[in-house]
Amino acid sequence: MRSLTYELAQEGQRDELLTTGEAAKLLNVSRQHIVDLCTNGDLPFSTVGTHRRVRRADLVQLRSRTERLTRDQERSLWLGHAIAGKLVADPTGVLARAQANLAQLQARHPRGQAARWLDEWGRLLSGPTAAVLDALTSRSLRARELRQNSPFAGVLSDEERHQVLAAFGESQGRPRR
Template sequence: MKGDSGSTWAPPPRPEVRSLALHKIIAEKLRADPSLLRQAISTLNRWKSADGTESADRLEWRELLQGPVDGILAILVDPGPRGIRLRNASPFTGVLTNEERMRIIKAWRAGELTALIRD
């Protein structure tokens, strides 16, 4: 289908692609600095204090954060249903700088994320 400009129209990338790209950068940072796990645990604790309860996804994150870093890294970049579900409840908020986030968001809006999420 052609748009008014004559270029081929393509649907925007799915939100899961943006989330995967963001979490791929988080995984790289976590691999370089495993102490970032403390920040994720602190986030879960803050959410529990604010809500007074924990969802199944948050409980699953809490269990993952007690395990090996490799397991956490795998979930952060898992393109499957479990990875998508857990990224939607990710406790790694605040790990990325604003510049890192904006780079991904701009690439997502421009439809240029394919290269960023490839292994």
């Protein structure tokens, strides 16, 4: 049986445009999931009339990005879980601190990619807490990018942060110091 990556990257077909339905079938996900990836900016697309088209090469790239987290992404996920624990224990206090941090970050980064993710945090922080928890603990591409631009500085004490990073190091085969 050939791998999905091989199926996606067959010679001469890398620039082939696919419908969202065809892309969904190749990735074994729903068509709506492909549409959501396009809408969130996680999957580039072009439009033909009113229909989205996705390049086969972009599906290959998406597949390779979603399979494994980098060490930094894994570390930020561990910190995200710790912050999520604090958020569950004190939603009002943690969200207030994140909002204050976000305002400072947005003043420092008024445009560019960071501004885009900070705007997304603004939408999340003003919505249901469950959406914030999902961003802190999900392995999705969107959550990875959000965590790289996190407004949660200072939510964990230095000691708590050190404990999380030490536990992460142990999980990676590095002994505690």
